[in-house]
Structures are given as structure tokens and as C-alpha cells.
Amino acid sequence: MTGVAAAVRSAVLVGCAAAAAGCGRAGDAQTSSAIFTTAHRSVGDAARDFFGMRPKPVQPIPFPHKTHIAKGLTCTDYCHESVTKGPVAGLPSVKTCMICHDAIAADRPLIQQITNMQKNGRDLGWQRVYGYTQQAHVRFNHAPHIRANVECATCHGNIAQQTVAERNVDLSMGFCVNCHKQRNAPNECVTCHF
Amino acid sequence: MDRRDFIKLTAITGTSATLASCGNPEHQLIRFVPDDELVPGVAEWKPSVCPLCRAGCGLTVRVMEADADVVRNGQAGVVRIAAAKKLEGAPNHPINQGGLCPRGQAAIQLTYHPDRITQPMKRRGARGAGEFAPVAWDDAINELVSQLDRLAAAGEQSQLLYLTAPRAARRDAVVAAFLKGFGAPAASTIELFGDDVLRRANAISFGREQLPTFDLARSRCVIAFGADFLGTWNSPVAQNAGYGAMRQANPHVRGTFVQVEPRMSQTGANADQWVPVKPGTEGALALGLAHLIIANKLRPADAAGRAGQPIDGWSAGLTDYAPVQVEKTCGVPAKRVERLARELADLKPAVAIVGGAPLAQTNGLFTALAVNALNALLGSVDQPGGVSFMPSDSTADRAAQTRPLDWQKLSAKALLLDGANPVFASPRAWRVREAIENVPFIASFGSFVDDTSAFADLILPDHTFLETWTDSVPESGAGVAVVNVAGPVMRPLHQTRATPDVLIEVAGKLKKPVALPWKTFDEMLKGSIPEQAWSDAEKQGWAEIKDARQRTGGSAKAVPPRASGTRVTTPTFDGDAAQYPFYFLPYASQAFFDGSSAHLPWLQEMPDPLTSAMWSSWVEINAGTAAKMNIAQGDLVDVTSSQGTVRAPAFVSPGIAPDVIAMPVGQGHETFTRYASKRGVNPISIVAPVTEAETGALAWAATRVKIARASKADGSLILFAGEMRERPHEEEIR
Numbered sequence: 001m002t003g004v005a006a007a008v009r010s011a012v013l014v015g016c017a018a019a020a021a022g023c024g025r026a027g028d029a030q031t032s033s034a035i036f037t038t039a040h041r042s043v044g045d046a047a048r049d050f051f052g053m054r055p056k057p058v059q060p061i062p063f064p065h066k067t068h069i070a071k072g073l074t075c076t077d078y079c080h081e082s083v084t085k086g087p088v089a090g091l092p093s094v095k096t097c098m099i100c101h102d103a104i105a106a107d108r109p110l111i112q113q114i115t116n117m118q119k120n121g122r123d124l125g126w127q128r129v130y131g132y133t134q135q136a137h138v139r140f141n142h143a144p145h146i147r148a149n150v151e152c153a154t155c156h157g158n159i160a161q162q163t164v165a166e167r168n169v170d171l172s173m174g175f176c177v178n179c180h181k182q183r184n185a186p187n188e189c190v191t192c193h194f
Numbered sequence: 195m196d197r198r199d200f201i202k203l204t205a206i207t208g209t210s211a212t213l214a215s216c217g218n219p220e221h222q223l224i225r226f227v228p229d230d231e232l233v234p235g236v237a238e239w240k241p242s243v244c245p246l247c248r249a250g251c252g253l254t255v256r257v258m259e260a261d262a263d264v265v266r267n268g269q270a271g272v273v274r275i276a277a278a279k280k281l282e283g284a285p286n287h288p289i290n291q292g293g294l295c296p297r298g299q300a301a302i303q304l305t306y307h308p309d310r311i312t313q314p315m316k317r318r319g320a321r322g323a324g325e326f327a328p329v330a331w332d333d334a335i336n337e338l339v340s341q342l343d344r345l346a347a348a349g350e351q352s353q354l355l356y357l358t359a360p361r362a363a364r365r366d367a368v369v370a371a372f373l374k375g376f377g378a379p380a381a382s383t384i385e386l387f388g389d390d391v392l393r394r395a396n397a398i399s400f401g402r403e404q405l406p407t408f409d410l411a412r413s414r415c416v417i418a419f420g421a422d423f424l425g426t427w428n429s430p431v432a433q434n435a436g437y438g439a440m441r442q443a444n445p446h447v448r449g450t451f452v453q454v455e456p457r458m459s460q461t462g463a464n465a466d467q468w469v470p471v472k473p474g475t476e477g478a479l480a481l482g483l484a485h486l487i488i489a490n491k492l493r494p495a496d497a498a499g500r501a502g503q504p505i506d507g508w509s510a511g512l513t514d515y516a517p518v519q520v521e522k523t524c525g526v527p528a529k530r531v532e533r534l535a536r537e538l539a540d541l542k543p544a545v546a547i548v549g550g551a552p553l554a555q556t557n558g559l560f561t562a563l564a565v566n567a568l569n570a571l572l573g574s575v576d577q578p579g580g581v582s583f584m585p586s587d588s589t590a591d592r593a594a595q596t597r598p599l600d601w602q603k604l605s606a607k608a609l610l611l612d613g614a615n616p617v618f619a620s621p622r623a624w625r626v627r628e629a630i631e632n633v634p635f636i637a638s639f640g641s642f643v644d645d646t647s648a649f650a651d652l653i654l655p656d657h658t659f660l661e662t663w664t665d666s667v668p669e670s671g672a673g674v675a676v677v678n679v680a681g682p683v684m685r686p687l688h689q690t691r692a693t694p695d696v697l698i699e700v701a702g703k704l705k706k707p708v709a710l711p712w713k714t715f716d717e718m719l720k721g722s723i724p725e726q727a728w729s730d731a732e733k734q735g736w737a738e739i740k741d742a743r744q745r746t747g748g749s750a751k752a753v754p755p756r757a758s759g760t761r762v763t764t765p766t767f768d769g770d771a772a773q774y775p776f777y778f779l780p781y782a783s784q785a786f787f788d789g790s791s792a793h794l795p796w797l798q799e800m801p802d803p804l805t806s807a808m809w810s811s812w813v814e815i816n817a818g819t820a821a822k823m824n825i826a827q828g829d830l831v832d833v834t835s836s837q838g839t840v841r842a843p844a845f846v847s848p849g850i851a852p853d854v855i856a857m858p859v860g861q862g863h864e865t866f867t868r869y870a871s872k873r874g875v876n877p878i879s880i881v882a883p884v885t886e887a888e889t890g891a892l893a894w895a896a897t898r899v900k901i902a903r904a905s906k907a908d909g910s911l912i913l914f915a916g917e918m919r920e921r922p923h924e925e926e927i928r
Binding site: 078081082085086087088090091092093094095096123124125126127128143147184186 | 230231232233234235236237239254256259280282285292438442445
């Protein structure tokens with residue numbers, strides 16, 4: 001099995017390089033969602049993606065989750081309010097921040113940075129922390145998990161102790177399947193994969 | 195190649211990257227809906243109603259700021275608006291209970307579709323050429339008013355024909371009031387996969403002219419005759435929820451499920467037992483089961499009560515339907531019939547479901563009555579785990595009729611199209627296209643130019659469901675009477691107007707004005723819904739109607755049971771069996787249903803659940819038959835009936851009887867946006883104009899065909915995965 005896996009992996013690397021070299025549009029593949037492709041910008045990207053090595057997300061501001069949770073805000077209050085309703089949890093915009101920070105801590109440098117962003121009509125370009133690669137063919141939906149009373153921390157770790165959100169839970173297939181088994185949730189392939 | 199290999203191969207070779215540069219839509223994922231992932235902002239969730247079928251599922255719509263292409267004052271531009279981004283099932287809705295089917299999910303593409311009609315238009319080129327020039331709303335409305343005035347001046351008000359898409363909604367009441375006031379006949383509905391045969395049967399058997407609701411969650415045994423109840427039939431989301439509970443909610447009891455149909459549907463693929471049966475003999479099998487239950491004294495014949503009366507020989511124990519006879523008629527081994535009867539009687543509660551192709555035969559009413567009688571015999575009517583009828587919203591009228599039109603004798607002087615597409619959804623033999631071409635004036639309210647509205651002289655485009663007041667009156671799928679009504683969730687993107695409001699305006703502008711009691715559609719809605727329900731609906735998009743009654747047969751009076759049974763018990767087919775050796779089975783597509791959603795690219799690119807085909811038409815052929823005729827997967831095949839020929843690639847399947855040829859309905863539009871125009875073929879075009887004997891409904895499954903290999907594969911069969919294989923299975927008869 002190991003031999004086969006290694007062969008497939010090396011073939012992936014070679015194949016991706018060939019695709020990237022042979023097709024001018026392949027380079028844009030990661031940025032364009034209009035086109036279904038598994039190709040990567042470079043061999044290095046392909047290799048990192050294949051081994052699950054993703055660059056650490058760089059967020060527009062070092063948002064202190066723990067400060068906000070300590071003040072009694074919950075995840076779903078303003079920032080991730082769609083989590084109970086649909087697949088996407090939702091991300092706060094500068095407007096969301098300014099609901100409170102118009103008045104609260106308005107003199108702090110970070111808050112002023114956000115205030116300026118709003119004045120200049122710019123918004124926060126958050127980067128993805130969790131999520132699945134295209135090849136995983138997984139479409140995750142938050143809402144049914146929240147409805148089944150799965151804690152946010154089950155998949156996202158203890159955010160109350162983090163500043164910017166960090167990826168510290170390995171959302172492997174085994175992780176999902178085990179939890180589904182324990183909770184008697186459906187485990188058919190198509191439950192998660194498309 | 196199976197799915198796993200496909201994924202590996204694309205990873206290895208970067209095939210898809212190469213394909214992406216070819217420019218064919220089938221190699222792309224087409225979105226054109228504002229992004230909803232990784233977008234900062236606060237979302238508002240607003241209620242709405244799914245417009246894509248009659249099930250009446252409630253929606254909750256994610257609305258956020260987004261840049262959208264809009265038309266304002268005749269100017270196109272990009273404006274930041276509060277835009278709908280994602281549809282979900284409304285949580286706690288009595289019918290869909292938070293779920294939504296793929297068609298519902300894709301409905302959002304209606305609003306953002308690049309080929310949507312953005313403003314009123316007048317025909318410019320020849321009729322049917324699809325060339326239109328924009329006009330102002332005032333001019334468009336004046337044009338319609340003057341055409342109607344001309345009709346009225348000539349005393350030809352009765353020559354106005356209003357064709358509407360199948361929907362059950364209070365919106366129909368505005369149309370009905372307008373037509374009545376003008377002096378025109380009631381609106382007609384074109385509904386290819388209509389259920390009028392079943393409604394009629396239910397009126398006869400149970401006194402309720404209505405589609406049934408099933409308590410699958412509490413059933414222990416379900417036998418379905420041709421009904422694709424997990425895919426396309428009746429209220430699929432509600433039925434899926436119930437089915438899931440039946441199979442998995444109780445860790446100790448897993449309900450048994452038997453599907454009887456000659457071609458394995460998505461529903462059949464879920465069954466414990468799939469029983470292929472000769473088309474049109476489903477009723478005989480149901481009576482064969484009833485015979486054994488009565489003969490073995492498992493239930494007395496009179497337990498069926500009123501529902502047994504329309505069946506000849508019921509009280510005598512149905513002696514004509516002994517297992518040996520049933521084997522001969524239906525092609526189901528006698529031993530298997532015996533085993534099924536035992537299971538139905540042992541596993542309580544048990545319920546039988548009938549719908550789809552078996553009722554689209556010349557003996558459809560007989561089949562429906564037979565299954566109804568079986569249900570009554572099993573004691574499953576109005577019982578937990580059985581079949582019941584949703585209390586109907588007594589405050590709503592069923593205004594629109596499904597009136598079969600005689601197209602040859604069509605004498606209409608003016609035609610108003612409200613989302614109906616009869617040119618596509620009718621057999622070629624009805625000559626609908628020719629009849630429509632002869633109508634002097636045609637106006638369309640639809641949002642898209644389709645096969646029929648391509649002939650329009652004037653287009654007054656409606657809002658989409660997200661931009662307007664929308665409502666529906668569900669007929670089945672819940673235990674309580676439900677009304678769905680919701681306001682617009684976003685501002686209209688384009689210069690469109692709500693059709694009911696346009697009708698109200700036109701009514702007032704006629705030379706002899708039609709007095710309608712409302713100024714706007716929402717005023718009409720508010721006035722017709724009880725106060726408490728209205729305030730509930732404002733919050734959640736639906737409400738329960740508390741004082742609901744059971745709907746009875748057509749009028750307030752129950753239909754009396756018929757003393758004698760139906761005359762037509764055996765099916766007849768168009769086409770001589772020697773010349774046309776195969777039964778032809780067009781079926782409702784999971785993605786396109788009757789073809790009305792073929793213009794939505796998310797549905798075009800969705801692999802069919804069984805074949806994994808996308809963006810294409812195909813012909814399902816039994817593997818043995820294909821081998822005999824030297825037809826390989828993807829080869830082009832001519833399917834010929836007495837009415838004509840269609841050519842499509844072959845899909846070789848183990849899940850279809852050797853003498854049946856099946857094709858999905860939905861593709862083959864002449865005109866229907868850039869995504870569906872001239873893509874694939876329309877199997878309905880070669881269906882013979884045979885009708886169900888007692889109701890006059892189109893018997894779309896009563897045509898025979900022959901097939902011939904035309905040429906080798908040309909790549910038009912686009913599969914996501916690979917072929918279907920039959921796996922070794924245990925001995926069929928235990």
C-alpha cells in the first residue's frame with residue numbers, strides 16, 4: 001500500500017507541474033472558483049497542499065478572540081451569526097465591529113485602524129483558518145451541527161484562549177466519522193462528500 | 195472508470211485544468227450568484243417560498259450586502275445592494291423541516307441568471323426568432339390594454355386564453371378574478387407530470403380530491419408503485435425526512451421498503467427489494483397482494499370499506515388475481531408476490547404509495563384505485579404510519595384548473611403566458627407550436643425566453659420569487675394546514691414588475707374596466723389570510739391555518755363511491771408490439787423535473803443520482819438488450835415511436851427491464867437561455883397523444899418504441915463517474 005501511495009503522490013507532483021506548465025490558465029486556478037480544477041500554482045504549492053501543509057493564515061488585524069469572549073460575547077452573537085442557519089458561519093465586517101466600537105475602546109490604535117478602514121470604504125479581508133481542500137470534495141454545513149448541539153470548540157478548539165484563531169484541531173475524515181458514529185449521525189459517503 | 199479513479203486521474207494529470215480552457219459550459223462550475231463564503235458582513239435571514247414545484251417548501255434566505263448587476267432607469271450598472279446569497283430550508287417548517295432539495299437550492303440562480311429578461315420587450319424579428327426590442331413599461335401595458343380592448347370591442351372576450359405554470363397559490367385568485375371580470379374562461383394549467391389521476395382516485399376511494407401525505411417515519415413497511423417519492427414526486431423533502439426516520443431513527447427497528455417499477459429510480463435504488471414489473475400492471479400486482487391478504491384471512495375484505503367498492507370482485511376476494519395469474523400479468527414470480535403479501539400483513543403499520551408512471555397509463559385510474567383499496571385493506575388510512583390527507587387551507591380557493599386543452603381546435607385570439615411552456619411540455623402530435631403560431635396576439639409574463647414565449651409579441655417580465663410577494667398553498671406533506679406567504683427579500687435587480695400587480699393595473703386601464711377589489715397583490719394576500727396567521731407568516735414565511743377542514747371532492751360535497759369499478763383495467767399502448775418492441779418510459783428528472791429548471795446551470799452540472807450524467811440527454815437500456823443489439827455505452831441510439839425519432843447516447847444499465855427504454859425529461863429545449871437551448875433531446879416530443887381513459891390526462895408512459903444504433907459514441911454523454919454495474923446478489927426468492 002505504501003508503495004502505491006508513494007507512486008500516486010509522486011505522480012500528482014509531476015502531473016501538477018505538467019498541468020501548470022502546459023496551460024496558461026491553470027495558474028489562476030486557485031483564485032478562480034468558476035473553473036473546476038485541481039491544479040496548483042507551482043510544484044511547491046501542489047506538494048504542500050497534498051501533504052496538508054497550508055500556510056498559516058494572515059489576518060487583517062490580530063483579532064483577540066479571548067478578549068471578546070471574556071466580555072461575555074458568544075461566537076454567534078454578531079460575528080458568526082449565520083452558523084445556526086446555513087453552511088457558512090459568516091465573518092464580521094468593519095460595520096459589525098463598529099456596532100460596538102463606535103463607542104467602546106474607540107481610542108485604541110487597532111480600533112482606530114478599523115474606523116479608518118470604514119471611512120475609506122475598505123473591509124476586512126479575513127483568511128480561511130479551517131476548511132477543506134478541493135480534492136477532499138467535502139461540502140461542510142455548519143447549521144445541522146449546531147442544531148445537534150455540537151459545541152463550537154469540538155471542531156475549533158478552545159477559542160476562549162486564542163487571540164487570532166488558530167488551526168489546532170485536525171479535521172481529518174476519521175475525526176468526523178468518529179463523532180458521527182458516537183452521535184448516531186448519518187455516515188453515508190454523500191452526507192459529507194459530493 | 196469509477197468516481198475514485200476519476201478523482202485520482204484528475205489529480206494526476208491535471209485533466210480538468212486542460213478541460214477548463216476549452217470554453218464549454220460543461221467543464222466549468224457556473225455561479226453568477228454573489229459570493230457567500232469568506233465575505234465579511236452581517237447576514238440577515240429572511241423568509242421566502244420555494245417556487246420550483248408545488249410541494250411548497252419554506253425558505254430562509256441569507257441576505258447580505260453585495261455588488262450586483264442591476265438595471266435602474268434603463269441604465270445597467272453595478273450597485274451595492276442587500277442581495278440574496280444562499281437559500282436554505284426554513285427551520286421548523288411543517289413540510290420541509292429545514293431541508294431543501296437540490297432544485298430548491300438552485301432556485302437562487304433564477305434571480306441572477308445572465309439571460310433573465312430585464313425589461314419589457316416587444317417582438318422585433320419574425321415570430322419565434324426570439325428577437326425583441328426593449329420598450330417602456332407604460333408602452334407595454336398600453337399595448338396589452340389596447341389588445342384586450344380590441345378583443346372586447348369585437349365581443350370576443352371568451353377568446354382570451356390564459357396559460358399558467360402549475361402552482362397552487364392565492365396568486366391564482368388575482369388571475370381568476372381578472373379573467374372572470376373580463377369575461378374570459380378560467381386559466382388553464384399545463385402540467386406534464388400532473389397528479390390529477392391520483393386526485394380523482396382519492397376522491398372516489400376516500401372522498402378527498404387531494405394528494406396524500408405519508409407518515410413514513412412511523413411505517414414499518416413501505417411498498418411504492420412507481421412513485422419516485424424520494425426524488426421528484428409529491429413532496430420529496432418531507433418524504434425524505436420521514437423516510438430517513440423510518441430507516442435510521444430507531445436503532446432496533448429498520449423499516450422495510452419495496453419499490454415496484456420497471457426502471458430503477460433514485461427511490462428504487464434505496465429500496466430493500468426492487469421489483470421490476472410490466473408497465474401498466476402495477477394495479478394488478480396491488481390486487482394480487484390484496485387477494486392473498488384476504489384469502490389467507492389476514493384481513494377481511496370489508497376492512498377496505500368504501501375504497502374496495504370501485505374494484506370489481508373485491509368483496510368476492512379478488513379471485514381473478516391469484517399469484518399464478520399475477521405472475522402472468524405482471525411478470526413478478528408468484529412466490530415473490532406471496533412473500534410480499536406476507537411482509538405487508540406482518541409488518542405493521544404498512545403503507546402503499548402510488549404515483550408517477552403507473553398513473554400515466556391508459557388504466558391509470560384503475561391502478562390508483564387498486565393501491566388505494568390495498569391501503570384501506572391494510573388499515574393504513576388515517577392511521578399512524580399510514581396515509582392521510584393534509585387538512586386544506588379552507589381560506590384559499592383552488593382557482594386554476596388543469597383543463598386539458600384541445601390544441602387542434604384552439605381558437606384563441608389572444609394568449610397570455612404566465613410561466614407555462616406548452617410547446618416543450620406537449621407531445622409533438624398535439625401540434626401545440628402550430629396552434630400557438632396561429633394566435634394573433636401573445637403576451638408573456640415569464641422571466642426567460644423559452645420554447646413558447648419565443649413566439650410572444652410582447653413580454654412583461656415578472657419579478658423572481660425573491661423580489662416580490664410570493665405565496666403557496668401546499669396540498670400534502672404535513673399534518674396541519676399550512677399557508678406560505680412572504681414578502682420580497684431584496685429589491686428587484688431589473689426593471690421588472692410583479693405580474694399580479696400588472697394584471698390589477700391592466701384591469702383598471704381597460705376601456706370597460708374590470709373592477710378588482712385590491713390595489714396591489716400584497717393587499718389581496720393580507721386580506722385573504724386570517725389575522726393571526728398573517729402575523730405568524732410575517733415572521734417566518736408560513737403559518738398554520740387553525741380552522742382548516744379536510745378538502746372533499748372538488749366541491750363541498752363528497753364524491754359518492756361508484757357502484758361499478760372502472761372499465762379500463764388493462765393498459766393499452768400506442769404502437770404495435772411487433773414493430774415497436776419496447777415500452778417507452780420518460781421520467782421526471784431529479785434536476786429539471788419537467789424541464790422547467792433546465793436553464794439553471796447548477797442543475798445542469800449536477801450529476802444525475804443514478805447515471806452520474808450531466809449536461810446531457812441519454813437513453814437507458816438494459817445491459818442484455820444493449821449487448822444483443824450491439825450497443826455500447828455512449829453510442830448514439832435512435833429511439834423511434836409512431837410519432838417520430840429522437841437521437842441520444844445510450845446509457846447501459848442493469849436497473850431497467852429488458853423490454854423498457856427510459857429517458858429523462860428536461861433537455862431538448864429549442865430556446866431556453868444559453869445553458870439549455872439546443873442541448874439534448876426532448877423525449878416528450880415522441881410520446882403518443884394517448885390519454886388516461888377516464889380522466890383525459892396525458893398517458894405519457896403509454897407509448898411503444900423501437901431502437902436502433904445510429905453511430906458510435908460522439909462524446910455527448912457526459913458522465914461524472916462511470917457505468918452502473920450489477921453486483922452479485924443473494925438468491926432472488928427465499
